[in-house]
Amino acid sequence: MTFPVHAIKSNFPIFTHRPELVYLDNAATSQKPLSVIQTITDFYTKENANVHRGLYELSSRATKRYEEVRKKVISLIGASNQNTVAFTKGTTESINIVAYSFLKKKLKAGDKVVISAMEHHANLIPWQQVCKESGALLEIIPVNEVGELRLELLDSLLDKRVKLLAITHISNVLGTINPIEEIVFKAHKLKIPVLIDGAQSVGHYPIDVKKLDIDFLAFSAHKMFGPLGTGVLYCKEALAPHVDPHTYGGGSIKNVEFEETEFLDYPHKLEAGTPNIPGVLGLGAAVDYIQQLDIHEAIHHTKNLTISFKDKLKSLGGITLVGQAQNFGSIVSFQVKNIHPHDVSGFLAHANIAVRAGHHCAQPLLESMGVPATVRISFSIYNTMDDVDKTIDAILGVKKFWS
Amino acid sequence: MTFPVHAIKSNFPIFTHRPELVYLDNAATSQKPLSVIQTITDFYTKENANVHRGLYELSSRATKRYEEVRKKVISLIGASNQNTVAFTKGTTESINIVAYSFLKKKLKAGDKVVISAMEHHANLIPWQQVCKESGALLEIIPVNEVGELRLELLDSLLDKRVKLLAITHISNVLGTINPIEEIVFKAHKLKIPVLIDGAQSVGHYPIDVKKLDIDFLAFSAHKMFGPLGTGVLYCKEALAPHVDPHTYGGGSIKNVEFEETEFLDYPHKLEAGTPNIPGVLGLGAAVDYIQQLDIHEAIHHTKNLTISFKDKLKSLGGITLVGQAQNFGSIVSFQVKNIHPHDVSGFLAHANIAVRAGHHCAQPLLESMGVPATVRISFSIYNTMDDVDKTIDAILGVKKFWS
């Protein structure tokens, strides 16, 4: 069976409004299907009310629908208790919560936090700062020349002083898919909790937090066909009591006096203030959308596009691929000889091809590879082989112009 | 000239979909005009792209429009430099940022923070917690029997050990409008910075941060006709360098190495992670909507409704008004003799009248007044005298049923 890419593309209104658009910046943010957009519009048009805070029908319906999204999310990530899912602003906030409201109080001078060299700034700076404040050390798992983690070094990096290991499932620059099962297994032998940055994987690849025994999983709705401004922090039940409130305010408390406050349990203790209700409902619609796809067919489709694109790209000559891991997702970073990535992306933009150029919020990775910037192309379910060919043509055009 | 309330009501699609709805829970969240909803839908349908991060047209347009909303916001609050406006998740997050990323490093044991007895949990718990962590004292300006601040006590509360004064412009329970000009003036004589919680006032009442010389102003888009999940922290230019990043991640940095990070200036240093772009654009549309209203006519209109409602309510007998300040906004809290607020609000809900019952996230205030809960009614620009009369009728019905 071939993947019904044209039917799928027609679910995304932006391509009806901009039939000429070749959108290949999916790793930055995905497009949104009609069902997600409609969920948000319908909420504001017909159902708008605050949650947790009113005994009238609109408000109690908003509360109920909001809570039900937790169930959708756990079914996507293989968790079993809906109270393991806290809604946040996005991956970045989720990771900060773990750094500051879980880890910091445990971290002493001389302790260590282990991350990898291929982390997004969101999975680097919070650990760097919390280590600095505590006198702990940030240790980096290096990356080899093809962009894979040098896991043979993991055993020597992990010891009793390591208080957390944080690693991305899929690199947003190199496309590398990391063997998180193996990593979690090794960390757990030393009772080290593991945070997985799922920004590039959740919704696109199967992930099972129970089977993999993941402690924390952070991801963003907007990269998986959902709205901007909403994300998730999954936290294993056993660790949830150790996560403190991160933001203080209404909605997260059991009892307040001028002198002290008693907080609710996870996840409610993290959700102070009026939540982004349509954002959460939109995430629910995105999960519904993903679950009616055949995820294996979808992966097959984007993998095909990726392989074909890489092959055609290499045949142009004068191309350096940045990242050639064995196990890769639908992200391709490259350089065109003698042409700065911005000039490449500027040319592509002119041909209605949206790609990204720069350091992709992973400056230290690129620096360690001796590459100041790359052009990045990332595929999603609505991209076609025609998109691949148009992009290859346009890159050929850039090369001709500068030669 | 009479206020064109019916024309205004027709700008809010929820009343077309639910003509029977009497929405009097505006202090919890306002309804949204079509222009705001349309801005969000259009973004997702036609323009969806990430900001700051791509050289193609959609992305640079998103960035430009996102930045332009800062200009709209400063024109609403009387600031002059767009870089004083940081976008946050809401009032709650804005206040937490000031508590933890500005105040905490200055706070020593024995120092003080002054707030009032009428603060929302969002403007109480962050100060309570940061004081507890620092050994500082939280001092409370008490409230008199009619629900006004006892400002005659302010002079004795303010001294050199006070490191910040945080006060709400309008109480979300009592409706009291506080004389913030006088409060700021007194605090500034002792060089104490002042945070104003503008959640209930910005967009509904004129506020001029320059004229009032406000140091920090926190507010939420969703209470001023804008989207959920977006708020603002205004910070005076002179203090902006003293506000540290609050969340660490991409988009907020100048330079990142594995060892250290150099951050951008305010407001960008606060905006790590992919921002809620349609939320911010929707806030821009809300500001546009507000600025084409005659704000003085609007205040006159909601004040009329409030006065008329209070008068009719009192004439029913067996009613206790909670809060009878001289200077009040469009919020009325009350109790019906022998009937629990929830039973009142449940009855009203049955007549399609949405109001709120409870402690309104101001538990210590109600406790100090000896009131466990109230019914709260809050008016906005689209409410009519008919709404007032229906509500009064329904309250009469509740009283009859229980008598």
Added chain:
Amino acid sequence: MSSDLKKLYSDIIKRHQEAPFHFEKKTDMQNTIKAYNPICGDRFEVYVDFDRKTINQLHFHGFGCAISKASTSVLVKALEGRTLAEAIGLCENFLGFINKDLKSNEVLLQEDFKAFSGVHDFPERSDCATLAWQEMKKFLESRK
């Protein structure tokens, strides 16, 4: 006044609300159960005189809406004199009835329980009806 509101605020509920059973502070009791709903502010304490697997006496005090107050009063009346196992069974029965997940053969309800059937039309009020029952069930199960 609509008929479903009449059903919600049934005569039994009104009677319990106006003249609650054993409504009295008993702060000297060794077991005090706190039933608190932070969202709305309803807050009751149930005082348990508990002796070798039997509930001798129950009292309660606090503040809440008619539904939560009446349901706590019904709880106190229904559970007094029961063994631990019986009391847990009654809690399950009441909670299952309110949340509509009882199997039909389990519905052997007391008259006082049935008075809460109006809540089925007001799902936003089911938290009020179950507030004290949930906390009581937790307490009893911890004593098993």
Added chain:
Amino acid sequence: MSSDLKKLYSDIIKRHQEAPFHFEKKTDMQNTIKAYNPICGDRFEVYVDFDRKTINQLHFHGFGCAISKASTSVLVKALEGRTLAEAIGLCENFLGFINKDLKSNEVLLQEDFKAFSGVHDFPERSDCATLAWQEMKKFLESRK
């Protein structure tokens, strides 16, 4: 290839990009201006030999797109030998031209400046064109 792209990457820009003027590290210079765009990663250093209100010599080094590299090269060439006041005037002239807020009587542009007119059709590239100029203007104004 469309004509506005040809205009953006004008011959002058291509020439400056391929053979930039005084493109050389001079780390011993007392004044080093850092021009860095964190969003895209472009990063140049401009080395200033500055003496009693006159710019004797300028060099630059670094990494960036054709537009930012060429505009830095043009800056170095245009500002060498200028007095402080002249140099500030040139910065204002260039920045005003790119941002389209020059009054018409101020437009007395050098040929090299005009080569950047293509940026007007690509507003997303104006940051590239102005990167070094903005930092240079700040530096010069701090020396006034």
